[in-house]
Amino acid sequence: MRNMRMPRRAIGVVAAVLLAGSVAACGNSDTGGEGGDGKIVLGFSQVGAESGWRTANTNSIKEAAGEAGIELKFDDAQQKQENQIKAIRNYIQQKVDVIAFSPVVESGWDTVLKEAKDAGIPVILTDRAVDSADKSLYKTFLGSDFVKEGRLSGEWLIENKKDATGDVNIVELQGTTGSAPANDRKKGFAEAIAADPKLKVIASQSGDFTRAGGKQVMEQFLKAHPKIDVLFAHNDDMGLGALEAITAAGKVPGQDITIITIDAVKDGMQALADGKFNFIAECSPLLGPQLMDLAKKVHAGEEVPARIETEETTFTQEQAKEALPNRKY
Ligand code: GZL
Numbered sequence: 001m002r003n004m005r006m007p008r009r010a011i012g013v014v015a016a017v018l019l020a021g022s023v024a025a026c027g028n029s030d031t032g033g034e035g036g037d038g039k040i041v042l043g044f045s046q047v048g049a050e051s052g053w054r055t056a057n058t059n060s061i062k063e064a065a066g067e068a069g070i071e072l073k074f075d076d077a078q079q080k081q082e083n084q085i086k087a088i089r090n091y092i093q094q095k096v097d098v099i100a101f102s103p104v105v106e107s108g109w110d111t112v113l114k115e116a117k118d119a120g121i122p123v124i125l126t127d128r129a130v131d132s133a134d135k136s137l138y139k140t141f142l143g144s145d146f147v148k149e150g151r152l153s154g155e156w157l158i159e160n161k162k163d164a165t166g167d168v169n170i171v172e173l174q175g176t177t178g179s180a181p182a183n184d185r186k187k188g189f190a191e192a193i194a195a196d197p198k199l200k201v202i203a204s205q206s207g208d209f210t211r212a213g214g215k216q217v218m219e220q221f222l223k224a225h226p227k228i229d230v231l232f233a234h235n236d237d238m239g240l241g242a243l244e245a246i247t248a249a250g251k252v253p254g255q256d257i258t259i260i261t262i263d264a265v266k267d268g269m270q271a272l273a274d275g276k277f278n279f280i281a282e283c284s285p286l287l288g289p290q291l292m293d294l295a296k297k298v299h300a301g302e303e304v305p306a307r308i309e310t311e312e313t314t315f316t317q318e319q320a321k322e323a324l325p326n327r328k329y
Contacts, residue, residue: 048079142310150191216241
């Protein structure tokens with residue numbers, strides 16, 4: 001039987017090869033990617049903390065990352081595009097495995113997205129879209145159909161005001177100027193109410209998706225327009241801010257002024273159940289689990305759909321009373 005013992009020198013070579021292989025498999029710590037413990041590293045740039053919806057969205061993403069075993073690097077851009085671009089560049093420098101972000105506005109992303117593409121880092125858009133013509137700059141979009149949310153709001157108003165006599169004066173609190181939800185909700189709403197010439201938008205201005213913004217702009221609307229019949233707010237938070245202005249002006253929200261909002265966060269649903277709002281189109285912030293699943297897939301080089309839309313519904317006052325106890329956010 002031939003001596004099967006391996007010469008000492010050969011053992012050294014084999015050990016070195018095995019050791020090198022094990023380091024490569026775990027990912028090289030200075031690459032930033034494949035965290036030292038083999039975890040996928042996801043760099044996320046969040047719009048900010050402007051509304052109840054955003055807070056719920058951030059919570060969903062952070063919780064889902066923990067459950068998925070993904071190392072999350074998180075940045076709050078305070079609603080500034082330059083901060084998001086800075087964060088994305090930092091993630092590229094750190095060589096994360098995947099980048100995801102909710103673009104605060106639609107335009108101005110091509111340069112930094114090309115830098116990520118050139119660095120070989122896949123990008124996922126969540127919540128809001130970009131207007132880049134080059135669809136190869138990101139792998140997929142996960143979020144809502146904002147045009148549909150605006151359209152559903154307008155269709156409810158058409159039905160609710162079909163027996164009204166004379167003009168129905170509408171004021172509109174738009175979301176952040178240049179953002180996909182503001183552009184698309186406005187578009188969908190306008191297309192729907194065009195079916196009834198009585199419905200007229202007499203004023204439309206951005207409240208930046210915040211309660212303070214909604215209150216401030218509604219105060220201006222009330223001073224400038226003696227007859228306001230309807231408020232269409234692009235999110236609950238601006239509607240909640242507007243409630244303060246409406247009440248301060250001696251008017252009864254939900255009765256003197258019909259109020260339609262979008263999101264369906266808990267505070268908005270409470271206002272609807274209390275009769276201060278009249279209708280809400282839901283926009284789900286619970287994107288975390290789907291985002292983590294997509295991050296794993298794109299990291300593994302798997303094909304993913306170009307667009308993944310979330311399931312959503314609408315609520316009347318009665319439906320809000322029923323749904324409130326079970327709302328997650
Ligand atoms: C919509 C999201 C919007 C919410 C607002 O998906 O981008 O931003 O409607 C939030 O509440 O501020």
